[in-house]
Amino acid sequence: xxxxxxxxxxxxxxxxxxxxxxxxxxxxxxxxxxxxxxxxxxxxxxxxxxxxxxxxxxxxxxxxxxxxxxxxxxxxxxxxxxxxxxxxxxxxxxxxxxxxxxxxxxxxxxxxxxxxxxxxxxxxxxxxxxxxxxxxxxxxxxxxxxxxxxxxxxxxxxxxxxxxxxxxxxxxxxxxxxxxxxxxxxxxxxxxxxxxxxxxxxxxxxxxxxxxxxxxxxxxxxxxxxxxxxxxxxxxxxxxxxxxxxxxxxxxxxxxxxxxxxxxxxxxxxxxxxxxxxxxxxxxxxxxxxxxxxxxxxxxxxxxxxxxxxxxxxxxxxxxxxxxxxxxxxxxxxxxxxxxxxxxxxxxxxxxxxxxxxxxxxxxxxxxxxxxxxxxxxxxxxxxxxxxxxxxxxxxxxxxxxxxxxxxxxxxxxxxxxxxxxxxxxxxxxxxxxxxxxxxxxxxxxxxxxxxxxxxxxxxxxxxxxxxxxxxxxxxxxxxxxxxxxxxxxxxxxxxxxxxxxxxxxxxxxxxxxxxxxxxxxxxxxxxxxxxxxxxxxxxxxxxxxxxxxxxxxxxxxxxxxxxxxxxxxxxxxxxxxxxxxxxxxxxxxxxxxxxxxxxxxxxxxxxxxxxxxxxxxxxxxxxxxxxxxxxxxxxxxxxxxxxxxxxxxxxxxxxxxxxxxxxxxxxxxxxxxxxxxxxxxxxxxxxxxxxxxxxxxxxxxxxxxxxxxxxxxxxxxxxxxxxxxxxxxxxxxxxxxxxxxxxxxxxxxxxxxxxxxxxxxxxxxxxxxxxxxxxxxxxxxxxx
DNA sequence: AAGAGATTTATTTTT
DNA sequence: TAAATCTCTT
Numbered sequence: 001x002x003x004x005x006x007x008x009x010x011x012x013x014x015x016x017x018x019x020x021x022x023x024x025x026x027x028x029x030x031x032x033x034x035x036x037x038x039x040x041x042x043x044x045x046x047x048x049x050x051x052x053x054x055x056x057x058x059x060x061x062x063x064x065x066x067x068x069x070x071x072x073x074x075x076x077x078x079x080x081x082x083x084x085x086x087x088x089x090x091x092x093x094x095x096x097x098x099x100x101x102x103x104x105x106x107x108x109x110x111x112x113x114x115x116x117x118x119x120x121x122x123x124x125x126x127x128x129x130x131x132x133x134x135x136x137x138x139x140x141x142x143x144x145x146x147x148x149x150x151x152x153x154x155x156x157x158x159x160x161x162x163x164x165x166x167x168x169x170x171x172x173x174x175x176x177x178x179x180x181x182x183x184x185x186x187x188x189x190x191x192x193x194x195x196x197x198x199x200x201x202x203x204x205x206x207x208x209x210x211x212x213x214x215x216x217x218x219x220x221x222x223x224x225x226x227x228x229x230x231x232x233x234x235x236x237x238x239x240x241x242x243x244x245x246x247x248x249x250x251x252x253x254x255x256x257x258x259x260x261x262x263x264x265x266x267x268x269x270x271x272x273x274x275x276x277x278x279x280x281x282x283x284x285x286x287x288x289x290x291x292x293x294x295x296x297x298x299x300x301x302x303x304x305x306x307x308x309x310x311x312x313x314x315x316x317x318x319x320x321x322x323x324x325x326x327x328x329x330x331x332x333x334x335x336x337x338x339x340x341x342x343x344x345x346x347x348x349x350x351x352x353x354x355x356x357x358x359x360x361x362x363x364x365x366x367x368x369x370x371x372x373x374x375x376x377x378x379x380x381x382x383x384x385x386x387x388x389x390x391x392x393x394x395x396x397x398x399x400x401x402x403x404x405x406x407x408x409x410x411x412x413x414x415x416x417x418x419x420x421x422x423x424x425x426x427x428x429x430x431x432x433x434x435x436x437x438x439x440x441x442x443x444x445x446x447x448x449x450x451x452x453x454x455x456x457x458x459x460x461x462x463x464x465x466x467x468x469x470x471x472x473x474x475x476x477x478x479x480x481x482x483x484x485x486x487x488x489x490x491x492x493x494x495x496x497x498x499x500x501x502x503x504x505x506x507x508x509x510x511x512x513x514x515x516x517x518x519x520x521x522x523x524x525x526x527x528x529x530x531x532x533x534x535x536x537x538x539x540x541x542x543x544x545x546x547x548x549x550x551x552x553x554x555x556x557x558x559x560x561x562x563x564x565x566x567x568x569x570x571x572x573x574x575x576x577x578x579x580x581x582x583x584x585x586x587x588x589x590x591x592x593x594x595x596x597x598x599x600x601x602x603x604x605x606x607x608x609x610x611x612x613x614x615x616x617x618x619x620x621x622x623x624x625x626x627x628x629x630x631x632x633x634x635x636x637x638x639x640x641x642x643x644x645x646x647x648x649x650x651x652x653x654x655x656x657x658x659x660x661x662x663x664x665x666x667x668x669x670x671x672x673x674x675x676x677x678x679x680x681x682x683x684x685x686x687x688x689x690x691x692x693x694x695x696x697x698x699x700x701x702x703x704x705x706x707x708x709x710x711x712x713x714x715x716x717x718x719x720x721x722x723x724x725x726x727x728x729x730x731x732x733x734x735x736x737x738x739x740x741x742x743x744x745x746x747x748x749x750x751x752x753x754x755x756x757x758x759x760x761x762x763x764x765x766x767x768x769x770x771x772x773x774x775x776x777x778x779x780x781x782x783x784x785x
Numbered sequence: 786a787a788g789a790g791a792t793t794t795a796t797t798t799t800t
Numbered sequence: 801t802a803a804a805t806c807t808c809t810t
Binding site: 068069070071072073096097098099101124126127201202204205233236265266268269368369370371391431432433434435436559560561562579580581582584585600603604605606619623645646 | 796800
């Protein structure tokens with residue numbers, strides 16, 4: 001298989017790989033482009049290649065830099081390499097682009113302060129912090145937030161940063177009045193960030209480059225260090241990432257990039273597909289390797305995916321192949337509206353669970369917009385099918401969690417205006433301070449170049465510098481500001497020596513945050529529980545010797561690791577509800593793609609832009625392609641003939657993407673409800689005789705002549721004509737004091753039972769896993785005493 | 786300063 | 801529809 005003789009102990013690194021994969025693993029020198037179709041073993045190649053470099057080539061771990069887009073991908077790769085290469089990979093530079101950027105800035109505090117004006121305690125501002133600053137910048141630019149929505153401003157600013165334009169350069173390049181306005185906002189925005197000693201996500205990629213420009217010796221050091229650079233999902237890199245990678249790889253030129261232009265779905269976020277398309281002209285000596293064998297999906301799914309993506313004009317001509325079995329037909333189903341659609345999905349899943357022992361975690365339901373998850377959730381909730389929503393409100397994004405984190409951030413970086421405003425707005429100690437009082441202190445802070453926190457602390461600790469007065473407040477405002485100042489000073493002193501969980505306790509005490517939650521309202525108690533959860537989260541850093549460093553690392557983790565998969569699994573497995581975007585990189589035996597309608601998938605904006613700019617429409621198609629190729633065994637596609645959008649029903653027209661699917665690959669086409677509205681080509685016309693109104697799905701819908709398998713007769717999958725609502729499992733009656741047993745959490749005691757709509761919520765104090773709130777109808781709880 | 790009512794506006798979101 | 805933001809009132 002391999003033309004290179006390998007040492008016996010490394011032969012295993014290429015065992016079981018196909019020829020192309022082996023080449024990708026073994027072509028270690030020079031630039032390499034791997035165009036990897038979905039399910040073609042991309043991650044395998046990346047991990048085996050790194051193991052190969054370490055073991056066969058004797059490369060030191062810290063000479064390898066591997067960059068991914070998500071923490072999840074990085075973690076997964078690290079785990080797999082560890083298993084392949086043993087655990088001598090500590091020094092490996094593997095992480096997201098952004099974490100690499102931070103690491104680089106942190107590693108060079110002196111130069112960073114000197115050349116970039118960023119103090120070592122700088123914070124990373126996330127999207128919502130950024131919005132905050134942008135709003136302020138719009139105000140300062142003397143604009144009405146109605147003539148320039150903050151969202152648009154921040155996206156334009158981000159665009160400018162991604163083209164590596166400073167506010168001045170951007171201002172110099174404007175051609176429209178619109179951009180002129182943006183330029184003014186950008187200028188203020190940049191200044192506000194610097195004053196807050198904070199950076200945004202774009203800066204994490206941009207500033208390292210700036211640093212290299214201003215301190216070439218730093219670039220030289222890293223260029224020398226990283227002999228081998230690997231980049232995952234190269235099709236999603238933007239211009240700045242491209243420049244960064246190119247600069248780093250310049251010395252050794254051992255740049256290995258993997259990607260799939262057909263899975264580029266982030267152009268709207270400045271991803272530049274040209275980076276991958278033009279790799280070979282950037283590096284004329286590049287080796288190109290195409291991975292086109294799909295090991296993931298049935299032949300039918302691969303065929304459909306290929307047929308769908310083939311319609312895009314702007315793409316490399318490639319063909320995905322597979323040696324897998326033909327598999328089941330793809331089910332296409334029209335439903336009356338979004339409720340029926342959701343019920344159909346749930347009913348099908350239950351049927352598969354019953355007839356084939358399908359596990360819920362083998363199933364994913366994918367949709368274009370997050371709003372679509374609501375009605376699906378509702379349907380899952382009333383049935384007893386467990387589910388989880390990926391990318392819902394994340395833990396660190398909850399208001400009550402952010403509030404406490406704001407205090408932590410402020411203690412770490414006293415210049416953090418955004419957090420300061422949050423502390424004043426959310427905590428009782430901030431009562432009595434309005435925008436005017438805060439402005440006074442903000443002005444003081446700007447005038448005397450002092451961190452904004454000190455403006456408050458000045459009321460209890462007069463500034464050491466005699467030239468710096470106490471901010472000019474009087475009366476009630478002064479009293480209130482003094483209160484804030486004294487609280488900040490106390491917590492600041494505490495932060496010097498306390499572990500993070502001790503600091504948490506202090507914060508809660510000093511700010512009186514506990515009292516902000518009404519113990520008699522269950523929702524508030526849940527929010528308080530989240531606050532306590534944060535304490536547990538913080539305690540993970542308690543073992544660290546240096547409290548300041550612990551706080552720094554914790555805050556960085558919060559900013560950079562939006563842990564999506566912290567979601568508890570109940571042990572039984574859950575159906576995954578997920579947007580098509582978030583589904584990239586995942587795979588499931590059974591996939592439902594819902595809402596295949598014009599205006600939804602493809603999304604209306606792409607439809608509207610179609611004739612002046614075909615790009616968005618092609619990206620929508622790629623998104624559909626990504627969805628299809630997540631499926632291993634079975635694929636269900638649904639659309640509704642009427643859908644409630646923005647509060648009103650409008651006719652649903654089946655997506656144009658459906659037309660690309662070969663009829664022979666489809667199974668069930670049936671219509672159980674009268675449709676209205678004018679549709680595109682009627683399905684009935686395309687698949688003659690498919691319709692069997694009122695039938696029971698048995699035998700219906702096999703148009704490819706295939707015979708049903710014994711154990712997984714596809715007719716079983718064929719929908720019943722009327723997806724009836726599913727009754728909730730009768731709940732047991734729980735009462736406080738009972739001992740219960742949970743599959744995952746073990747033994748515990750019921751401490752409370754609260755009525756919920758058609759259900760009960762049971763509060764259980766588990767012996768090992770703390771107190772949990774569980775829905776009576778869903779939780780696998782047994783009463784044991 | 787703070788809360789109540791009115792108005793506006795709707796993708797996707799790795800970091 | 802529903803969330804978020806704005807305006808007006810107290």
